[in-house]
Amino acid sequence: MASPTPAPCPPKGQALLEAMRRHLFSSQAKSASLATIHDHYVCLSLAVRDILLTSWVDTADTYTSQHVRTATYMSAEFLLGPHLENNLVSLGLREEAAAACEALGLTLEEMLAEEPEPGLGNGGLGRLAACFQESMATLELPAIGYGIRYEFGIFRQQIGPNGQMESTDPWLARGNPWEVIRPEWSYPVLIGGQTVIGVAYDTPILGYGVHTANTLRLWSAQAPDAFDFASFNAGDYTRAVLHKVQSETLSKVLYPNDELEQGKRLRLSQQIFFVSCSLQDMFRILGSQGIPVTEFHRKFAVQLNDTHPAIAVAELMRLLIDVHGVDWDTAWSITTATISYTNHTLLPEALEAWGLELFQQLLPRQLQIIFEINARFLRTLRIRFPGQPELLERLSLIEEGPHRKVRMAHLAVVGSHTVNGVAELHSRLLKENLFADFARVWPDRFTNITNGVTPRRWLAVANPPLAALLNDAIGTDWCRHLDQLRKLEPLATDAGFLERWQGVREQAKERLAATIRQDTGVLVDPSSLFDVQVKRIHEYKRQHMAALQVVERYLRLRAGEDLPPRTVIFGGKAAPGYAMAKLIIRLIVGMAEIINIDPAMDGRLRVIFLPNFSVKLGQKIYPAVDLSEQISTAGMEASGTGNMKMSLNGALTIGTLDGANIEIRERVGDDNFFLFGHTAEQLAAINRNGYHPMPWLENDALAKEAIDLIGSGHFSEGDRDLFHPLLANLCSSDPFRVMADLGDYRRAQNEVDSAWCDAGRWSMMSVLNTARCGFFSSDRSIQEYADRIWKVAPVPVNACSVIPSPS
Ligand code: B1N
Known part of the structure; x- marks a missing residue:
């Protein structure tokens, strides 16, 4: 026919x-x-x-x-970015x-x-959760993301002459076409004697080039219909409505702290709220498929994204025992076979420990369960390690003292079959320091899975010209198999290719220059070196060290030195209560104000603070970075993921041996990475001998001059007091060892300047960064989680929908 x-x-x-x-x-x-x-x-x-x-x-x-085995990813944050x-x-x-x-x-x-933008996260931890959701879908892994549908996401940052100002982020004000409410899937949670209802809102997470779309299920708090009947009947209508309002505040706002736990009652309520709803939802799914509750761990692998959902250990026990009638020992085997935990930080201020009183008020039954878990745990320890009460005290789920506390990290470790860190150094330090005692008890429980980022959002979406060049040069496979970028290596010395590479980079820099002009009014030269540090503002990330370096540069240029033109770009939010971080922003803003109008700096130096760093803005920034600043104090940045996004897009890194920088350098090669600073081991040795910044500073005339200039009020309209807290801290205790690394940082920056002057060589190094970064795909991270921790296999989805597609 x-x-x-x-x-x-x-x-x-x-x-x-x-x-x-x-x-x-x-x-x-x-x-x-x-x-x-x-x-x-x-x-x-x-x-x-x-x-x-x-x-x-x-x-x-x-x-x-x-009836597929399913991974569920529990996270208090999902920093999705626009859909x-x-x-x-x-x-x-x-x-x-x-x-x-x-x-x-x-x-x-x-x-x-x-x-x-749905800004339902603070920084790296929340963004990682979002990259992971996308990779799970792309790898066709059955998975559900569980979190909170905050009505207000991370605050909006505006920058004025006094630094950061915050305003709310009403991201839902005009509706959200990407979510579907599922009122039929609502669950009650008892908190402090009051019931709150969690209602599911589902957002589809598409896989790339497959028919899979997984679900991100976020819980919104609602008062029960039958709210506070007692007061209602007594005629106290207002009080009843007040209760309703109170329950609904639960999912109102994301706590804007990154790596700081303030021990707030509402925060603990948020945690139990979303964890309990999620676990009840899993029991509902189990029931709907006719699977007995004792098979929970065969159906679900539950990953805890940091300790924020660690209460899941007690809550799963409670649901198994109290609701589903399972005995303690069976419940404990199920729980520990189900749960695994990712640690994201060694910073002590980020480690969650809840006061016993607060815990008792809000979650009495869960506390009782935690005590029982602890009693049994300590009993086994006493037998294994007789006569070592200090060891038991260190391992206990309860911190003793005048204010007894529940240590959430300990609860997470005890209740998990696997605990992972997020970069090799971090995972090693976890075993050597924070969890050293636990590593003695359960050496096989600890492992590493190095973080990754999704090449779809961070390359295909963020950098279409680069994606097109890659498609042309090495085919389109890289987007699903990022290792394919290796095929670029031979092109790193191909003059024709390098020219096209340069063209792509110029486009990205012109695009960012336009954004900078729009957002700050400052004109920058796209042919200058774009030197970029964007991330949360935190002393351990040392934005103030980069700022000092810029002041030094300003002094050298004013003294007539000839240095290649640079545009130094900062961006990032400071937690609203973090005074030192806000002061660092104020310093950068003050520097920008003076430097950008100084005629002697014309064509040589510009300083930019881009307001309201976000996923959306990141998509414009990462492709345009020449120099990626990854300068945290060694041992403090668990991984970093911005470092991966920049390198993947062709930036060269100036960085310390910290977090994933180490693994990036290993892969791109030490010729293509500007290394400086003390190692974590060297710093530990320095600390043992008693660190003081003064000896470092006394031998460093340029650093002194820079600090004096800031102290003189040069960048604060003559105000000599404004930056005093920052400078005094640097010169007296310098907790993040800025002075110990500053000299070597300057040396590395000088190397950057000379490397930049050889444009051909720089382009080659840039290509090699992209070519050798395939490892840092979140597809690789998720493959490791699926194989080594979750034992979850892909389930391809075929198009079979009875609903006709509109085309
Ligand atoms: O998690 C990222 C890492 O790449 C970063 O190095 C790490 O700093 C970040 C409490 C945190 N660790 N801890 C947090 C966030 C919010 C909060 O309330 C802690 N964020 C990180 C992904 O692994």
Whole structure:
């Protein structure tokens, strides 16, 4: 039979365009004459959602009918970033969307700019959770992400002459086309004698180039319908409504602290709230598939993203014993076979320990269970390590003293089958320091899984010109198999390729220069070296050391030295209560104000503080970085992931032997990395002898001059007191060893300057950074979690949806 003549191909983007028009009418209830840009954004998102729904529905269907083993990732933070462009790239529809927008007289860029970012995280930990969700979907692993649907995400940062100002982030104010409420999946949680209801909101997480769309399930707090009947009946209507308001504050706001636990009652309530809802949801799934509760650990692998969900150990025990009638020993085997825990920090101020009183008030039954776990744990220890009460005291789940506390990290270690750190050095230090006693008790429990980042968002979405060049040069496989970037290596010496590489980098820098102009009003030269440090502001990350280096540069340039032009770019939020971090921002802002108007700095030095660093802004910054500043005090940055995003996009790193920097350097080669500073071991030795910054400072005339200039009020309109707390701290205790590393940092920066002057060599090093960074894909991290910790296998999803796709 002759094949029918194919129908004429509709113009590109036609189906999306029609869907957008349909949604303008049926979802936004408007005609074109009244439609705002935001309406069009919503329509495009809904049109894309219609398409991805088939994957989502088919995936849920497949997982349900095949009774698959499932990984669940519990995290108090998911720093997702905008969905629209990521989903377009996953579906291979970016060009269609651009065409559809154009047909409506719009641009895709305008649409993307309209999307408010779900900022449901602080920094690296939350962003890691988001990269992991995407990789699990791409690897076709059955997985659910569980967290909190904060009504207000991380605060918005504005920068004024006095530094950081915060305002709220009402990201849901205009609705959210990417979520679906599931009121049928709601669970009660008893906190402090009051019941709060958690309602599920689901967001699809698309895999790239597969038919899988996993679910991120976030819980929103609601008062029970039958709220406070007692007061209601007594006629105290207002009090009843007040209770309702109180329960709903539970999911109101994300705590804006990164690596600082303040021990707030609301925070502990948030933790039990989302953990209990998630576990109850897992029991519901188990029941719906007719699986007995004693098989919980065969159905689910539960990963705790830091200790924030560590209460899961006690809550799973409670649900098994109190609700499902399982005996203690069976419940304990199930719990420890189910749970595993990732540690993300060694900083003592980040280690959660809840006062017993607060715990008793809010979670009396869970506390009782924790005491029982502890009693049994200490009993086994007493037998294994007789006559060592200090060891038992150090290992106990309860910190003794006048204010007894529950140590959440200990609860997580005892209740898990596997504990991992997030980079090799970090995992080693965990075993040697924080968990040294536990490593003696259970040496095999501890392991490393080095972090990674998703190449879809951080390369394909963030850097389309680079993605296109890669596709052209080495094919398109890199996006799913990032190791393929290795194929670039021979091109690192190919003059034609290097020229195209340079072109791609210039485009990214021009794009960032435009953003800088828009957000700060400052004009920067895209041909200058872009020297970038973007991350949370924290003393251990040493933004103040980078700032000192800039002041030194300013002094050298003023003294007539000839240095290649640089644009030094900072960005990042400070926790609102962290005075020293805010003062560091104030210093950078003050420096920028003076330096950027000094005619002697024209064409030589610019200093920028980009306000409101976010995923969205990161997508513009990372592709444009020449020099990636990764300068934390060795031993303090657990991993870092910004370091990976920059290197992957062709930046060279100046960095210490800390976190994943070590592994990046190992892979890109020491010729292609600017190393400086003391190692963690050297610093430990220095500390043993008693560290003081003064001897370092006294031998360093340039550093002294820089500190004096800051102290003179040069960057604070004559105010000599403003930066005193910062400078006094640096010169007296210097807890983060800035002075010990400053000289070597300067030496490495000088090497950067000379390397930059050889443009050809710099480009080659840049290519080699990208070529050798494939290891840092979150696909590789997740493959390791799946194989070594979760024992979860891929389950391919076929298109079988009964719902016809709109095209
Ligand atoms: O987790 C990231 C790492 O790459 C970073 O090095 C590490 O600093 C970061 C309490 C934290 N560790 N701990 C936190 C965040 C919020 C909070 O309330 C602790 N964040 C990290 C991913 O592994």
